[in-house]
Amino acid sequence: MAHQCALVSAVMKERYFDDVKVGDRFKSEPLRVTEKKLIEFAHKFDPQMFHLSRKSAERTVFKGLIASGWHTAAMTMRQFVQTLNFAKGAIGLGVDKLRWPNAVRPGDVLTVETKILGVRLSRSRPRYAIIRLRNVTTNQRGEVVQTMLANAMVRRRLRRRPLHESDARTHRTPKHGVRN
Amino acid sequence: MAHQCALVSAVMKERYFDDVKVGDRFKSEPLRVTEKKLIEFAHKFDPQMFHLSRKSAERTVFKGLIASGWHTAAMTMRQFVQTLNFAKGAIGLGVDKLRWPNAVRPGDVLTVETKILGVRLSRSRPRYAIIRLRNVTTNQRGEVVQTMLANAMVRRRLRRRPLHESDARTHRTPKHGVRN
Numbered sequence: 001m002a003h004q005c006a007l008v009s010a011v012m013k014e015r016y017f018d019d020v021k022v023g024d025r026f027k028s029e030p031l032r033v034t035e036k037k038l039i040e041f042a043h044k045f046d047p048q049m050f051h052l053s054r055k056s057a058e059r060t061v062f063k064g065l066i067a068s069g070w071h072t073a074a075m076t077m078r079q080f081v082q083t084l085n086f087a088k089g090a091i092g093l094g095v096d097k098l099r100w101p102n103a104v105r106p107g108d109v110l111t112v113e114t115k116i117l118g119v120r121l122s123r124s125r126p127r128y129a130i131i132r133l134r135n136v137t138t139n140q141r142g143e144v145v146q147t148m149l150a151n152a153m154v155r156r157r158l159r160r161r162p163l164h165e166s167d168a169r170t171h172r173t174p175k176h177g178v179r180n
Numbered sequence: 181m182a183h184q185c186a187l188v189s190a191v192m193k194e195r196y197f198d199d200v201k202v203g204d205r206f207k208s209e210p211l212r213v214t215e216k217k218l219i220e221f222a223h224k225f226d227p228q229m230f231h232l233s234r235k236s237a238e239r240t241v242f243k244g245l246i247a248s249g250w251h252t253a254a255m256t257m258r259q260f261v262q263t264l265n266f267a268k269g270a271i272g273l274g275v276d277k278l279r280w281p282n283a284v285r286p287g288d289v290l291t292v293e294t295k296i297l298g299v300r301l302s303r304s305r306p307r308y309a310i311i312r313l314r315n316v317t318t319n320q321r322g323e324v325v326q327t328m329l330a331n332a333m334v335r336r337r338l339r340r341r342p343l344h345e346s347d348a349r350t351h352r353t354p355k356h357g358v359r360n
Contacts, residue, residue: 078224091241094278096277098276
Protein backbone atom coordinates (compact mmCIF):
# COMPACT_ATOMS: atom_id res chain seq x y z
CA MET A 1 0.00 0.00 0.00
CA ALA A 2 2.80 2.38 0.94
CA HIS A 3 4.47 1.37 -2.31
CA GLN A 4 1.35 2.26 -4.30
CA CYS A 5 1.05 5.64 -2.60
CA ALA A 6 4.66 6.47 -3.45
CA LEU A 7 3.93 5.66 -7.09
CA VAL A 8 0.83 7.86 -7.18
CA SER A 9 2.71 10.76 -5.66
CA ALA A 10 5.48 10.29 -8.23
CA VAL A 11 2.89 10.51 -11.02
CA MET A 12 1.25 13.68 -9.76
CA LYS A 13 4.34 15.81 -9.15
CA GLU A 14 5.48 18.11 -11.97
CA ARG A 15 9.19 17.81 -12.36
CA TYR A 16 11.88 20.18 -13.63
CA PHE A 17 15.45 19.58 -14.68
CA ASP A 18 16.56 20.87 -11.27
CA ASP A 19 14.71 17.99 -9.59
CA VAL A 20 16.80 15.18 -11.09
CA LYS A 21 20.45 14.23 -10.77
CA VAL A 22 22.75 11.60 -12.20
CA GLY A 23 22.04 8.20 -10.70
CA ASP A 24 18.37 8.87 -9.87
CA ARG A 25 16.03 5.99 -10.66
CA PHE A 26 12.28 6.09 -11.25
CA LYS A 27 9.90 3.16 -11.54
CA SER A 28 6.66 3.39 -13.49
CA GLU A 29 3.28 1.99 -12.65
CA PRO A 30 2.59 -1.37 -14.34
CA LEU A 31 0.85 -1.46 -17.73
CA ARG A 32 -0.99 -4.54 -18.98
CA VAL A 33 -0.70 -5.49 -22.67
CA THR A 34 -4.04 -6.79 -23.93
CA GLU A 35 -4.35 -8.98 -27.02
CA LYS A 36 -6.84 -6.50 -28.49
CA LYS A 37 -4.50 -3.53 -28.21
CA LEU A 38 -1.51 -5.56 -29.41
CA ILE A 39 -3.41 -6.56 -32.59
CA GLU A 40 -4.85 -3.06 -33.07
CA PHE A 41 -1.36 -1.52 -33.01
CA ALA A 42 -0.08 -4.11 -35.46
CA HIS A 43 -2.87 -3.43 -37.97
CA LYS A 44 -2.05 0.27 -37.89
CA PHE A 45 1.73 0.21 -37.77
CA ASP A 46 3.35 -3.20 -38.06
CA PRO A 47 1.21 -5.55 -40.16
CA GLN A 48 3.34 -8.69 -39.89
CA MET A 49 1.98 -12.17 -39.25
CA PHE A 50 3.50 -12.61 -35.77
CA HIS A 51 1.65 -9.45 -34.62
CA LEU A 52 -1.69 -9.60 -36.48
CA SER A 53 -3.66 -12.60 -35.21
CA ARG A 54 -3.29 -15.66 -33.02
CA LYS A 55 -3.77 -17.93 -36.00
CA SER A 56 -1.18 -16.36 -38.28
CA ALA A 57 1.27 -15.96 -35.38
CA GLU A 58 1.16 -19.65 -34.48
CA ARG A 59 2.79 -20.49 -37.79
CA THR A 60 5.77 -18.20 -37.15
CA VAL A 61 9.06 -18.70 -35.33
CA PHE A 62 7.45 -17.13 -32.23
CA LYS A 63 4.68 -19.81 -32.06
CA GLY A 64 2.15 -17.20 -30.97
CA LEU A 65 1.28 -13.52 -30.89
CA ILE A 66 3.97 -11.04 -29.91
CA ALA A 67 3.80 -7.26 -29.69
CA SER A 68 5.53 -5.05 -32.24
CA GLY A 69 8.76 -3.66 -30.83
CA TRP A 70 7.41 -0.22 -31.73
CA HIS A 71 4.34 -0.92 -29.61
CA THR A 72 6.59 -1.76 -26.67
CA ALA A 73 8.54 1.43 -27.34
CA ALA A 74 5.31 3.46 -27.44
CA MET A 75 4.01 1.91 -24.20
CA THR A 76 7.38 2.59 -22.57
CA MET A 77 7.09 6.24 -23.62
CA ARG A 78 3.68 6.51 -22.00
CA GLN A 79 4.99 5.04 -18.77
CA PHE A 80 8.08 7.27 -18.85
CA VAL A 81 6.01 10.42 -19.48
CA GLN A 82 3.57 9.64 -16.68
CA THR A 83 6.27 8.71 -14.18
CA LEU A 84 8.73 11.55 -14.74
CA ASN A 85 5.99 14.10 -15.58
CA PHE A 86 8.28 16.93 -16.64
CA ALA A 87 6.69 20.39 -16.61
CA LYS A 88 6.26 21.52 -20.24
CA GLY A 89 7.14 17.99 -21.35
CA ALA A 90 10.24 16.03 -22.27
CA ILE A 91 11.28 16.67 -25.87
CA GLY A 92 12.97 13.64 -27.37
CA LEU A 93 16.24 14.47 -29.12
CA GLY A 94 17.27 10.96 -30.02
CA VAL A 95 17.38 7.30 -29.06
CA ASP A 96 20.20 4.77 -29.23
CA LYS A 97 20.68 1.07 -28.56
CA LEU A 98 16.96 0.29 -28.72
CA ARG A 99 16.80 -3.50 -28.19
CA TRP A 100 14.08 -6.08 -27.57
CA PRO A 101 15.80 -9.04 -25.82
CA ASN A 102 12.53 -10.86 -25.00
CA ALA A 103 9.17 -10.91 -26.77
CA VAL A 104 6.11 -9.19 -25.28
CA ARG A 105 2.98 -11.38 -25.35
CA PRO A 106 -0.70 -10.74 -24.63
CA GLY A 107 -1.38 -10.48 -20.90
CA ASP A 108 2.14 -9.34 -20.05
CA VAL A 109 2.40 -6.57 -17.49
CA LEU A 110 5.20 -4.10 -18.21
CA THR A 111 7.09 -1.81 -15.86
CA VAL A 112 9.65 0.80 -16.91
CA GLU A 113 12.65 1.80 -14.85
CA THR A 114 14.31 5.06 -15.82
CA LYS A 115 17.84 5.87 -14.72
CA ILE A 116 19.37 9.33 -15.18
CA LEU A 117 22.80 8.88 -16.77
CA GLY A 118 23.78 12.47 -17.47
CA VAL A 119 22.62 16.08 -17.16
CA ARG A 120 23.78 19.27 -18.87
CA LEU A 121 22.43 22.72 -19.70
CA SER A 122 21.20 23.46 -23.21
CA ARG A 123 23.72 25.35 -25.32
CA SER A 124 21.13 27.37 -27.25
CA ARG A 125 18.14 27.58 -24.87
CA PRO A 126 18.79 29.00 -21.40
CA ARG A 127 15.47 27.74 -20.07
CA TYR A 128 16.18 24.15 -21.06
CA ALA A 129 18.55 21.37 -20.14
CA ILE A 130 19.34 17.94 -21.55
CA ILE A 131 19.05 14.70 -19.65
CA ARG A 132 20.55 11.43 -20.81
CA LEU A 133 18.65 8.42 -19.56
CA ARG A 134 18.28 4.68 -19.82
CA ASN A 135 14.84 3.07 -19.89
CA VAL A 136 14.59 -0.63 -19.10
CA THR A 137 11.19 -2.27 -19.62
CA THR A 138 10.53 -5.55 -17.83
CA ASN A 139 7.63 -7.98 -17.77
CA GLN A 140 5.85 -9.53 -14.77
CA ARG A 141 8.56 -12.23 -14.54
CA GLY A 142 11.32 -9.65 -14.36
CA GLU A 143 12.53 -10.45 -17.89
CA VAL A 144 13.83 -7.46 -19.80
CA VAL A 145 11.72 -6.86 -22.92
CA GLN A 146 13.27 -3.55 -24.01
CA THR A 147 16.29 -1.39 -23.30
CA MET A 148 17.17 2.01 -24.73
CA LEU A 149 19.24 5.13 -24.20
CA ALA A 150 17.74 8.55 -24.90
CA ASN A 151 18.45 12.25 -24.72
CA ALA A 152 15.56 14.51 -23.81
CA MET A 153 15.25 18.27 -23.46
CA VAL A 154 13.41 19.42 -20.33
CA ARG A 155 12.64 22.74 -18.65
CA ARG A 156 14.71 24.35 -15.94
CA ARG A 157 12.84 25.82 -12.99
CA LEU A 158 12.25 29.55 -13.53
CA ARG A 159 13.92 31.89 -11.11
CA ARG A 160 13.22 35.58 -10.55
CA ARG A 161 15.69 37.67 -12.46
CA PRO A 162 16.41 41.40 -12.88
CA LEU A 163 14.02 43.00 -15.38
CA HIS A 164 16.74 44.06 -17.82
CA GLU A 165 17.59 40.42 -18.51
CA SER A 166 15.91 39.52 -21.77
CA ASP A 167 14.23 36.18 -22.32
CA ALA A 168 13.71 36.91 -25.99
CA ARG A 169 15.94 34.14 -27.29
CA THR A 170 14.16 31.52 -25.27
CA HIS A 171 10.91 32.11 -27.14
CA ARG A 172 12.08 31.32 -30.66
CA THR A 173 10.22 28.72 -32.60
CA PRO A 174 12.68 26.06 -33.73
CA LYS A 175 13.09 26.20 -37.48
CA HIS A 176 14.73 22.83 -37.93
CA GLY A 177 13.44 20.62 -35.15
CA VAL A 178 15.07 21.21 -31.81
CA ARG A 179 18.72 22.04 -31.38
CA ASN A 180 20.27 21.43 -28.03
CA MET B 181 1.28 6.68 -63.60
CA ALA B 182 4.26 4.49 -64.45
CA HIS B 183 5.73 5.54 -61.12
CA GLN B 184 2.57 4.48 -59.28
CA CYS B 185 2.55 1.08 -60.98
CA ALA B 186 6.14 0.46 -60.01
CA LEU B 187 5.22 1.20 -56.39
CA VAL B 188 2.24 -1.14 -56.44
CA SER B 189 4.32 -3.94 -57.86
CA ALA B 190 6.94 -3.31 -55.18
CA VAL B 191 4.25 -3.63 -52.52
CA MET B 192 2.85 -6.88 -53.86
CA LYS B 193 6.09 -8.82 -54.27
CA GLU B 194 7.15 -11.06 -51.40
CA ARG B 195 10.82 -10.60 -50.79
CA TYR B 196 13.51 -12.87 -49.36
CA PHE B 197 17.00 -12.14 -48.10
CA ASP B 198 18.34 -13.39 -51.44
CA ASP B 199 16.49 -10.58 -53.22
CA VAL B 200 18.37 -7.69 -51.61
CA LYS B 201 21.98 -6.60 -51.73
CA VAL B 202 24.11 -3.91 -50.18
CA GLY B 203 23.35 -0.54 -51.72
CA ASP B 204 19.77 -1.33 -52.75
CA ARG B 205 17.28 1.45 -52.11
CA PHE B 206 13.52 1.21 -51.72
CA LYS B 207 11.02 4.06 -51.58
CA SER B 208 7.68 3.70 -49.81
CA GLU B 209 4.31 4.99 -50.84
CA PRO B 210 3.40 8.32 -49.21
CA LEU B 211 1.46 8.34 -45.92
CA ARG B 212 -0.56 11.33 -44.78
CA VAL B 213 -0.52 12.30 -41.09
CA THR B 214 -3.96 13.47 -40.02
CA GLU B 215 -4.54 15.64 -36.96
CA LYS B 216 -7.00 13.08 -35.62
CA LYS B 217 -4.54 10.20 -35.76
CA LEU B 218 -1.72 12.34 -34.39
CA ILE B 219 -3.82 13.25 -31.34
CA GLU B 220 -5.14 9.72 -30.94
CA PHE B 221 -1.60 8.29 -30.80
CA ALA B 222 -0.57 10.94 -28.26
CA HIS B 223 -3.46 10.15 -25.93
CA LYS B 224 -2.51 6.49 -25.96
CA PHE B 225 1.26 6.69 -25.87
CA ASP B 226 2.74 10.16 -25.48
CA PRO B 227 0.40 12.42 -23.51
CA GLN B 228 2.41 15.64 -23.67
CA MET B 229 0.97 19.08 -24.37
CA PHE B 230 2.66 19.56 -27.77
CA HIS B 231 1.01 16.33 -29.01
CA LEU B 232 -2.43 16.36 -27.36
CA SER B 233 -4.44 19.28 -28.75
CA ARG B 234 -4.06 22.37 -30.92
CA LYS B 235 -4.80 24.60 -27.99
CA SER B 236 -2.28 23.13 -25.56
CA ALA B 237 0.34 22.82 -28.31
CA GLU B 238 0.16 26.51 -29.22
CA ARG B 239 1.55 27.42 -25.82
CA THR B 240 4.64 25.24 -26.28
CA VAL B 241 8.03 25.86 -27.89
CA PHE B 242 6.66 24.23 -31.08
CA LYS B 243 3.80 26.80 -31.43
CA GLY B 244 1.44 24.10 -32.65
CA LEU B 245 0.70 20.39 -32.77
CA ILE B 246 3.54 18.01 -33.60
CA ALA B 247 3.51 14.23 -33.83
CA SER B 248 5.17 12.09 -31.18
CA GLY B 249 8.53 10.82 -32.40
CA TRP B 250 7.26 7.31 -31.57
CA HIS B 251 4.29 7.92 -33.85
CA THR B 252 6.66 8.85 -36.65
CA ALA B 253 8.70 5.71 -35.88
CA ALA B 254 5.54 3.57 -35.97
CA MET B 255 4.37 5.08 -39.28
CA THR B 256 7.84 4.52 -40.70
CA MET B 257 7.64 0.86 -39.67
CA ARG B 258 4.33 0.48 -41.48
CA GLN B 259 5.78 1.99 -44.63
CA PHE B 260 8.94 -0.11 -44.38
CA VAL B 261 6.96 -3.34 -43.86
CA GLN B 262 4.66 -2.65 -46.79
CA THR B 263 7.46 -1.62 -49.13
CA LEU B 264 9.98 -4.38 -48.44
CA ASN B 265 7.30 -7.01 -47.74
CA PHE B 266 9.62 -9.77 -46.54
CA ALA B 267 8.17 -13.27 -46.69
CA LYS B 268 7.58 -14.42 -43.07
CA GLY B 269 8.25 -10.86 -41.93
CA ALA B 270 11.22 -8.79 -40.83
CA ILE B 271 12.09 -9.39 -37.18
CA GLY B 272 13.58 -6.29 -35.60
CA LEU B 273 16.76 -7.01 -33.66
CA GLY B 274 17.61 -3.46 -32.71
CA VAL B 275 17.64 0.19 -33.67
CA ASP B 276 20.35 2.83 -33.34
CA LYS B 277 20.73 6.54 -33.97
CA LEU B 278 16.98 7.19 -34.03
CA ARG B 279 16.71 10.95 -34.57
CA TRP B 280 13.95 13.44 -35.36
CA PRO B 281 15.63 16.46 -37.00
CA ASN B 282 12.34 18.16 -38.01
CA ALA B 283 8.89 18.08 -36.44
CA VAL B 284 5.99 16.24 -38.11
CA ARG B 285 2.80 18.31 -38.21
CA PRO B 286 -0.82 17.54 -39.12
CA GLY B 287 -1.28 17.25 -42.87
CA ASP B 288 2.33 16.25 -43.54
CA VAL B 289 2.83 13.49 -46.08
CA LEU B 290 5.68 11.13 -45.20
CA THR B 291 7.79 8.92 -47.43
CA VAL B 292 10.38 6.40 -46.24
CA GLU B 293 13.53 5.52 -48.13
CA THR B 294 15.26 2.32 -47.06
CA LYS B 295 18.87 1.65 -47.95
CA ILE B 296 20.49 -1.75 -47.40
CA LEU B 297 23.81 -1.17 -45.62
CA GLY B 298 24.88 -4.73 -44.86
CA VAL B 299 23.87 -8.37 -45.21
CA ARG B 300 25.04 -11.53 -43.45
CA LEU B 301 23.77 -15.01 -42.68
CA SER B 302 22.37 -15.80 -39.25
CA ARG B 303 24.86 -17.62 -37.00
CA SER B 304 22.23 -19.70 -35.21
CA ARG B 305 19.39 -20.02 -37.75
CA PRO B 306 20.28 -21.43 -41.18
CA ARG B 307 17.01 -20.29 -42.71
CA TYR B 308 17.51 -16.69 -41.68
CA ALA B 309 19.83 -13.83 -42.47
CA ILE B 310 20.42 -10.38 -41.02
CA ILE B 311 20.12 -7.13 -42.96
CA ARG B 312 21.43 -3.83 -41.71
CA LEU B 313 19.49 -0.87 -43.09
CA ARG B 314 18.96 2.84 -42.84
CA ASN B 315 15.47 4.32 -42.96
CA VAL B 316 15.13 8.02 -43.79
CA THR B 317 11.65 9.52 -43.45
CA THR B 318 10.97 12.79 -45.29
CA ASN B 319 7.98 15.10 -45.51
CA GLN B 320 6.33 16.59 -48.61
CA ARG B 321 8.92 19.39 -48.70
CA GLY B 322 11.81 16.92 -48.70
CA GLU B 323 12.76 17.78 -45.12
CA VAL B 324 14.08 14.82 -43.13
CA VAL B 325 11.81 14.14 -40.14
CA GLN B 326 13.41 10.89 -38.96
CA THR B 327 16.56 8.85 -39.49
CA MET B 328 17.47 5.47 -38.01
CA LEU B 329 19.70 2.43 -38.41
CA ALA B 330 18.28 -1.04 -37.81
CA ASN B 331 19.14 -4.72 -37.92
CA ALA B 332 16.38 -7.08 -39.00
CA MET B 333 16.24 -10.85 -39.37
CA VAL B 334 14.61 -12.05 -42.58
CA ARG B 335 14.07 -15.41 -44.29
CA ARG B 336 16.37 -16.93 -46.87
CA ARG B 337 14.75 -18.46 -49.91
CA LEU B 338 14.28 -22.20 -49.39
CA ARG B 339 16.21 -24.51 -51.67
CA ARG B 340 15.66 -28.23 -52.19
CA ARG B 341 18.05 -30.18 -50.08
CA PRO B 342 18.91 -33.88 -49.60
CA LEU B 343 16.43 -35.57 -47.26
CA HIS B 344 19.03 -36.52 -44.67
CA GLU B 345 19.68 -32.88 -43.92
CA SER B 346 17.82 -32.02 -40.75
CA ASP B 347 15.95 -28.75 -40.33
CA ALA B 348 15.31 -29.46 -36.67
CA ARG B 349 17.31 -26.58 -35.31
CA THR B 350 15.51 -24.07 -37.47
CA HIS B 351 12.19 -24.82 -35.80
CA ARG B 352 13.09 -23.99 -32.23
CA THR B 353 10.99 -21.45 -30.43
CA PRO B 354 13.26 -18.71 -29.17
CA LYS B 355 13.38 -18.78 -25.40
CA HIS B 356 14.91 -15.41 -24.89
CA GLY B 357 13.87 -13.27 -27.81
CA VAL B 358 15.71 -13.86 -31.04
CA ARG B 359 19.40 -14.52 -31.24
CA ASN B 360 21.13 -13.83 -34.48
